[in-house]
Amino acid sequence: MKITVVGSRYFGSAALDAILAEGGNVIGVVVPTADDRLKSAAEQKGIPVTVQADPKVVPASEIPDGTDLIVTAHSHARVTAEAVAKAPLGGVGYHPSLLPRHRGIAAVEWTVKEGDAIAGGTIYHLADKMDAGAIAMQDWCFVRKGETARELWERALAPLGLKLIGRLVRHANEHGSIPSLPQDEQFATRAPKIKDA
Structure with missing residues (x-):
């Protein structure tokens, strides 16, 4: 591979x-x-x-x-x-949200801003539309009350992403393929950059 x-x-x-x-x-x-x-x-x-x-x-x-x-x-x-x-096998990326929720550059910030109790990460297939490709793998974590976006990223979402990337490479090596499940567009939300106050 x-x-x-x-x-x-x-x-x-x-x-x-x-x-x-x-x-x-x-x-x-x-x-x-x-x-x-x-x-x-x-x-x-x-x-x-x-x-x-x-x-x-x-x-x-x-x-x-x-x-x-x-x-x-x-x-x-x-x-x-x-x-x-x-x-x-195409291309995949890691996005720090449970896609299709929080598509965009500020996914972790929007997770906190929206008060989500559960966050997660997604390995998704690269596609023409940003963060909209089929899902290869996902995992989730709880969000602590009062946690900042940086704290959530460092504590949970970055380590979760590394674990998913490792799991994906293992799967690709063993099977010669990448899982693919289309995103459900009815649950898609955007996570554009948040302007400083």
Whole structure:
């Protein structure tokens, strides 16, 4: 299973470790900037790195030939349909909500703002519409009263995401496929960036 990781920062580098721990063969890493933490982590492991020409988009040319699966981890770039099509198993990403709830860049903030008692994370298939692709895997957690978005992310949602990424790689290695369950659009909500007061 040859995997390309598209991501950034702490979560991207932690996801890289989770994939390698499950026996994933990471053949390339794509990052938004040359000073990204994921770039340093990949280079230390001898994994080739591509810095995006445009931090908002990942074209097919930035996905290494021979990639079976693309995994995004803390990437705010749109992976083009042509890039996803280059990998036989397509592409997946981790979103810190129980999709289709809280689609968007501020999912954790909206979980707290809406007073959700239960939060969760979803591995979903990359699609043209943001965070709307079929669900591959999900898990949930309780939200503590008074917990901030950052606290919820660090305590529960980041670790849950790493666990799901590991589980997905294990499944892909064992079965040569990725589970796929369409999202139920009647429950979709948006989680746009929250403006500072």
